[in-house]
Amino acid sequence: GIIAKSILSLAKYSKSRVILTGTPLPNGFEDLQNLYKYIWPTKNIIKFYPFQLKQMGSSLHDSRISELMNNISPYYVRIKKSDLGIPTPIEHSPIKVKMGKEQRRIYDFIENKYIASINGDNQQGTFRNQLTKAKLIRLMQVATNPSLLNKPLEEYYKDKGFSDNIMIDDSEILSKISQYTKNEIPAKFEYLLELIKPMVESGKKIIIWTTFVKNITDLEIFLSNYGISSKAIYGEIPVDSDDDFDVETREKIINEFHKENSSFKVLLANPFSVSESISLHKACHIAVYLERTFNAGHFIQSKDRIHRYGLNADSVTEYYYMTCEDSIDETIHERLKFKERRMNEAIEKNPIPLFFNALDEDFANQDIKAIIKDYVKRNN
Incomplete structure (x- = not known):
């Protein structure tokens, strides 16, 4: 530039x-x-x-x-992160979320259909890879919030660099999900509320990471209904604005979040958009992951927003992970543990830190194999 x-x-x-x-x-x-x-x-x-x-x-x-x-x-x-004496964070065991009856029915329907089609897909090359990615994105969506299935994947494709014309025909399940929001609240939302409500009431600040923008907007409304104020940072929120003082920018939201008397205690964020651009370790020591992808690079960068040089010696950094039982969430959790360990080894051992492409693919072949393996294990 x-x-x-x-x-x-x-x-x-x-x-x-x-x-x-x-x-x-x-x-x-x-x-x-x-x-x-x-x-x-x-x-x-x-x-x-x-x-x-x-x-x-x-x-x-x-x-x-x-x-x-x-x-x-x-x-x-070079000064490595391990040289800085940053207090060791607490990694809580995954919070096992039991899906609601309707969500379970939708998830099982999609998983059975898509895993079978991935195994039997005769398409070749880029088209097949993108189609597989799209199907697995749908599984990730329904594991958190089935209402996301009403929305085409076009925006996600653009964010991730996928071809715009790679779509999935979800017509068979549209009738099953069209009434979902009227009949059921996503189980992760309810578990999340139970987790963070006492934290907020005690004055603690929390960042909630979620992959899909609609989850951010839905969660903002859901928390507001229970008296919890939150603000969101994602791709559509402008970074800064010198011309319009009324525009709420990322900078204004972050500055407000850092204030001791901030009007909100919960920050909702998307790791694709802001995982490398904000520092929150002075204000916030708790991160909750509503859902995650297989992208270890984004995951590690998001964790570092609240765990970095400058933390007080007595600060306790905590990470919570929401995972729906018997779902792709469990596979993602195990794969991220493996990738994070491998990446940290590479970062610490190598003279210059580099997130190697081979470890940082969203849906590498090994990830897909792990999904299929876990699916077979659950259904035998």
Whole structure:
């Protein structure tokens, strides 16, 4: 962009240059190019082309990585998160949520239909992969809030980079879900209310992470009905606005949340939109996950919003996870535990932290295999 080009053009006029960064390689080793162009604009420190750096980011075992590290090692100092003495957080066991009768009926119907179709799908290549992703997104939706099935996946596709024309025909189940909101409250909403109500009453602040925007808006209304004020941050909420003081921006919401006498104690957020852009550790020490995806990168980044350098020594950071029994939620929980462990090992052991693409796929082949395996186990 213009800002990056301007900064790079000024580098040669500086007597000394220092870069401070928390996430130096959000996309891969190719992100090193601009950093070292600025640090030493007249010297080829990297010694690799951008396409080679991109290739190296796809594997932990690429033989060129050690050479790259040797090239850049004289020019950086790294402080790992484990060096900072941040108090260890409390990871609560998953809250096992029992679905309501209607939700259970809808979930089982969809799971039986979609798992069978995934196993028997003869489609090939990109179309098959996207169709599989879309079906599993539907399972994730119904495991939290069956009313999400009324909404097409178009917006989610756009957010995630899926092709707009990959749709699922849900006509067979539309009649089953059209009356859902009139007959039943999503079980996770009720369990969540039971969990956070005493926390809010005691003055604690909470961030609730949820994947789907409609869950944010539905939950905001649901909590309000029980006297719990909340504010939301997701893609449609503007980052800032210099022109209109009446527009509620993310910055205004976060600033209000940090106030001791804040008008609300609950912040609703979507990890796709804000997982890397906010720091809440001074105001909030409790995170509740209404649902999660298989994306370990987003998950770890969202956790770090309330667990980072600057926490008081006596601060207690807590994580709660809502998982519906006998559902895709349980598979996601186990896969994220595995991926988080692998990612943390890679981040701690490697000279520069990098979220490797092989571990950060939303629906990698191993995730799909785990879903099918757990489904078979439950139904035998």
